[in-house]
Amino acid sequence: MKRIITYGTFDVLHFGHINLLKRAKALGDYLIVGLSSDEFNAIKNKKSYYPYNQRKIMLEGCRYVDLVIPENNWEQKKEDIIKYQADIIVMGDDWKGKFDYLKNYCEVIYLPRTPNVSSAQTKSYLTKQ
Ligand code: C2G
Numbered sequence: 001m002k003r004i005i006t007y008g009t010f011d012v013l014h015f016g017h018i019n020l021l022k023r024a025k026a027l028g029d030y031l032i033v034g035l036s037s038d039e040f041n042a043i044k045n046k047k048s049y050y051p052y053n054q055r056k057i058m059l060e061g062c063r064y065v066d067l068v069i070p071e072n073n074w075e076q077k078k079e080d081i082i083k084y085q086a087d088i089i090v091m092g093d094d095w096k097g098k099f100d101y102l103k104n105y106c107e108v109i110y111l112p113r114t115p116n117v118s119s120a121q122t123k124s125y126l127t128k129q
Pocket of ligand 1 (some may be wrong): 007008009016017020022026036044046057071090091092094095112113114115116117118128
């Protein structure tokens with residue numbers, strides 16, 4: 001049982017997110033998503049449209065996701081990897097290099113981001129309608 005972990009805000013879920021989750025799941029058998037809490041989003045200078053509990057429901061509705069846990073800070077990844085016995089951490093390549101420090105605990109894989117889609121782009125489009 002190969003266990004994959006990934007992290008993110010996943011606001012206004014779109015096909016770029018799904019494409020990441022799909023490819024992450026394809027690397028193993030079980031996908032854990034560390035979903036940024038509303039409080040952690042504030043630390044990331046992100047304001048999500050949907051609050052944590054709604055973003056969690058949407059991710060749990062995704063066929064590739066097996067478990068959603070809260071992401072409350074930058075530092076928890078190492079303990080999550082140990083606690084959930086993750087074999088691989090997967091992130092989009094906008095994060096390339098940022099999580100290499102975790103290489104002692106699991107494999108670190110960065111996947112190409114899906115071009116031309118983002119929550120911010122969707123939100124700005126909708127505000128112009
Ligand atoms: N992503 C992608 N393609 C896009 C948009 C996002 O592959 N067009 C990926 C990102 O690279 C990330 C994941 O989808 O791996 C979630 O993206 P965000 O919700 O924007 O997450 P982010 O704010 O980058 O938070 O500790 C890590 C952070 O919580 C990551």
